[in-house]
Amino acid sequence: xxxxxxxxxxxxxxxxxxxALINVVVxxxxxxxxxxxxxxxxxxxxxxxxxxxTALKWYTTPTGGTGSTTAPSPSTTTxxxxxxxxxxxxxxxxxxxALINVIVxxxxxxxxxxxxxxxxxxxxxxxxxxxTALKWYTVATGGTxxxxxxxxxxxxxxxxxxxxxxxxxxxxGLRAVINVIVxxxxxxxxxxxxxxxxxxxxxxxxxxxTALKWYTVATGGTxxxxxxxxxTTTxxxxxxxxxxxxxxxxxxxALINVVGNETTAP
Numbered sequence: 001x002x003x004x005x006x007x008x009x010x011x012x013x014x015x016x017x018x019x020a021l022i023n024v025v026v027x028x029x030x031x032x033x034x035x036x037x038x039x040x041x042x043x044x045x046x047x048x049x050x051x052x053x054t055a056l057k058w059y060t061t062p063t064g065g066t067g068s069t070t071a072p073s074p075s076t077t078t079x080x081x082x083x084x085x086x087x088x089x090x091x092x093x094x095x096x097x098a099l100i101n102v103i104v105x106x107x108x109x110x111x112x113x114x115x116x117x118x119x120x121x122x123x124x125x126x127x128x129x130x131x132t133a134l135k136w137y138t139v140a141t142g143g144t145x146x147x148x149x150x151x152x153x154x155x156x157x158x159x160x161x162x163x164x165x166x167x168x169x170x171x172x173g174l175r176a177v178i179n180v181i182v183x184x185x186x187x188x189x190x191x192x193x194x195x196x197x198x199x200x201x202x203x204x205x206x207x208x209x210t211a212l213k214w215y216t217v218a219t220g221g222t223x224x225x226x227x228x229x230x231x232t233t234t235x236x237x238x239x240x241x242x243x244x245x246x247x248x249x250x251x252x253x254a255l256i257n258v259v260g261n262e263t264t265a266p
Contacts, residue, residue: 001028029095032056032088036099037081038074041171042106046074049100053088060084062097079106107173110134110166114177115159116152119249120184124152127178131166137175138162157184185251188212188244193257196232204229205256209244215253216240235262 004026007019032053040046048071049058057067062085072084082104085097110131118124126149127136135145140163150162160182163175188209196202204227205214213223218241228240238260241253 001026027091027093029088029090029093031096031098032086034086034098034100037101037103040074040076040102040104042076042079042104044076046076046102048073049084049086049102051086051088051098051100053086053095055089057087057089057094058084059086059097062099074102074104076104079104105169105171107166107168107171109174109176110164112164112176112178115179115181117181117183118152118154120154120157120182122154124154124180126151127162127164127180129164129166129176129178131164131173133167135165135167135172136162137164140175140177152180152182154182157182183247183249185244185246185249187252187254188242190242190254190256192255193237193259194230195259195261196230198232198235198260198262200232202230202232202258205240205242205258207242207244207254207256209242209251211245213243213245213250214240215242218253218255230258230260232260235260 004024006022006024008022009017009019011017032051034051038049050071056071057069058071059065059067067087074082074084082102084100084102086100087095087097089095110129112129116127128149134149136149137143137145152160160180162178162180164178165173165175167173188207190207194205206227212227214227215221215223230238230240238258240256240258242256243251243253245251
């Protein structure tokens, strides 16, 4: 850019004339003013790019191509860096193109352990995950973040999904799923009542199940060392209880009533 003088004369009848001046003026239009990079979180709502200049033209390549007078709105569906270019035109001269890098950031989901297993009615603890600025949800997308890490409810058997995301550099990432599995073991199969005559010889009680535990109370207490053999010295009804354990979960207790019958004399 700048002004370069050139001179020209003519010759007629052997006489060269005075030289006429021709100034060649080369004009360079500066590139427009831009802000770069432009940062977005993945899937965020983008706005059209902007630049400060006159008669802007937008391109997707640094040279060549066809310019558009409509500023582009970047796509945020894919993480990565996408370059855009913009020039301005003044006094009929188009400038060089300024570069705007649009950076779309995707934050990875936090690290979790899944599934988390509980027996029905067991005492649960708050869920955990490894990440930054965790947010907990009960839905895979949308919804409102919980106030804190949830403590699962174990009163109902089933599989219950929880979701957790992390936020890094202002971008909330994908949600990782933690499946909480609450297992209920059915009570063993029993025959009740079991009837004896008073003073008859009794045998040990039986039930159909896995890893049976026998009790003399409906809840609490300590399991007996083995299946009990009921006494028959007294008439009446004596309750016994038995549970089974499968996959580490002890079931509810099934009731076996032992009935001692005393026949009166004629």
